[in-house]
Amino acid sequence: MFEVGEDGGVIFLRKRREAKKFWAHNSRMESKMRDSLGSVPLYGLGGWTGLRMAGLWEFSDDGNAETVSLRHGDPRDVTAPNVLVAVTRADPAQVVKKLQFGHTLTDQLPDRDAVRAARPGSPAPAPVGECELLVEGRPRVFQLWQDSAGWQAACRLDDRCAIVLDAHRLSPAEATLVQIHDFETCLADRRTWIHKYFD
Numbered sequence: 001m002f003e004v005g006e007d008g009g010v011i012f013l014r015k016r017r018e019a020k021k022f023w024a025h026n027s028r029m030e031s032k033m034r035d036s037l038g039s040v041p042l043y044g045l046g047g048w049t050g051l052r053m054a055g056l057w058e059f060s061d062d063g064n065a066e067t068v069s070l071r072h073g074d075p076r077d078v079t080a081p082n083v084l085v086a087v088t089r090a091d092p093a094q095v096v097k098k099l100q101f102g103h104t105l106t107d108q109l110p111d112r113d114a115v116r117a118a119r120p121g122s123p124a125p126a127p128v129g130e131c132e133l134l135v136e137g138r139p140r141v142f143q144l145w146q147d148s149a150g151w152q153a154a155c156r157l158d159d160r161c162a163i164v165l166d167a168h169r170l171s172p173a174e175a176t177l178v179q180i181h182d183f184e185t186c187l188a189d190r191r192t193w194i195h196k197y198f199d
Helices: 014-036 092-104 112-118 183-198
Strands: 043-045 052-054 065-072 082-088 129-135 138-147 150-156 162-168 176-179
Touching: 014 065, 014 183, 043 065, 043 082, 052 183, 082 092, 092 138, 092 150, 092 162, 129 150
Parallel strands: 129 176
Antiparallel strands: 043 176, 052 065, 065 082, 082 162, 129 138, 138 150, 150 162
16 A cells, blocks of 8 residues: 655555564564574484575464474475474374375365364374484484375474474485574574565
8 A cells, every 4th residue: 555645755655564564573483483492402404505494383382382393495496395394292193284284275275174184183194104314313213104295204302302394305315304503594594585575
């Protein structure tokens, strides 16, 4: 929208106001993400040189992080590898279920069966097999799922959290996982990506 100034000039204010609100909200979310980093460790792909940005972030009722993740690659580039590496305190199979449901969302509404299957408490899909991935240089066995968009894998790290991957155009053999300590770079990459597509 625009307003007409006293001198008759057109002033585009609404877009500027909306952008200010968005970036203020984004700044609050980044602070909340930073504050929650002690809840669970943060993992990403080892040797990754491309875009690595803060991804899916969910909070439990107590305010602690339930699921944290890093997105590797540009999710809008359908020709390049794109991998989400999440660490969760939730049931990893339920996280896989949510991710797979997200793949069904297009410009049209998902069918009734897909919505029913994605409801909280509904059974998670059964894994189709296993794969071995390196986590901090040590081989770990992950349960493996596949859908039309790619593959998902999950492995318990310990009794309180698990790693979940959602990968597109990257094979399990190419995925090695390391703990990520430079979160500020991930936030900067996220801001860069937002500016690229939405400014």
